[in-house]
Amino acid sequence: MQSRRMPDERLAVGLGASRAGANRARRRPSRQRRREALWAAIFLAPALAAILALRLAPAAEALVTSLYRGFPGGLRPQVFVGLGNYQTLFLSQAYWETIARTIVFNLVINPLQIAMALLLAVVMTRKIPARSIWRVLVFIPATIPIVGSSIAWGIALQPQGPVNAILSALGGSVQPFFTSPQQSMASIILVASWVGIGYWMIFLISGIDAIPEELFEAAKLDKAGPIRTFFHVTIPLLKRPLLFVLVADTVANFVLFVPIQVLTGGGPESSTTMQMFNAYRTTFGHSSKNMGAAEVVILSLIMLAFVAIQFRLLREDSPRGSK
DSSP: OHHHHHHHHHHHHHHHHHHHHHHHHHHHHHHHHHHHHHHHHHHHHHHHHHHIIIIIHHHHHHHHHTTEESOTTSSSOOEEOTTHHHHHHHTOHHHHHHHHHHHHHHHHHHHHHHHHHHHHHHHHTSOOTTHHHHHHHHHHHHHSOHHHHHHHHHHHTSTTSHHHHHHHHTTOOOOOGGGOTTTHHHHHHHHHHHHHHHHHHHHHHHHHHTSOHHHHHHHHHTTOOHHHHIIIIIHHHTHHHHHHHHHHHHHHHHTOOHHIIIIITTOSTTTTOOHHHHHHIIIIISOOHHHHHHHHHHHHHHHHHHHHHHHHHHOOOOOTTOO
16 A cells, blocks of 8 residues: 555655746746846936936926916915916917917928938938938038027028128029018028938938838839839838937927027017927016916927827837737
8 A cells, every 4th residue: 555655645746846846937037027127127217217307397397387376485475376377378369379380380390301301311321422421411410509500590691691692692682581570480490400300310311221121122123113112111111210200300399499599589570489489588588487387388288289190190000909
């Protein structure tokens, strides 16, 4: 009887050991995942702290400030007015004109910059002479601080500046550029695009270089021309970089401030007064921090709406059956 029990006992011990080993094997990945998550949290902590301190906290402060009037500890006590600041803004015809001007500006400059950057990216990825030198030359404006670029363009487009001198030499008339309500906005678009096009081109070049060369060769075998290849191969496989560039460019242009402050001061006749500059002027020029905070909140909501639309239009189709 004892000899018969021994194999059963050995079998039970073996099964127990195998179960224990399986449990240890299951615990190892979970421990490893926890360890990896811990190290990820440690490395991400500085960036998350910076985002919290420099982005989320000021946004929350602006939202709270927009609900009050007056200054804490000031001569005029701070009073909670709820949406009173927003109501005042929405009743102002000048403010609605500023919002409309900001939206029109972005509807013009964003497609213009992205189209030019994409065109240059396609050209710069082709086999052209001195391609690297051309890339550097196009990117150089992005390396110059926007204050310096704005000052340089302000000098170049003066009535007695070099651009007007060239126009006069060619038989044209002197143009007012920044001093004309009809030309000032186009001049601001020129300055902003001078800085932005080369910058966004670099991201799109990286996206085009990541597309497998075999796909372009297959398009050639199918006798697809450059235009058909561009719309059926390049654009579909460039959705992610294009979405990033479009969103980043939209945010940058919605908060465009330096060229307006340096070159026009919002004029002439408020023709270049846009939402970000108007919020700055309301806060520091008119000493109305609460109203300026309300303008920033509205600008953020408009900007988020544009970004959401862009994500909707350029989102990648998920595979069927995926959740």
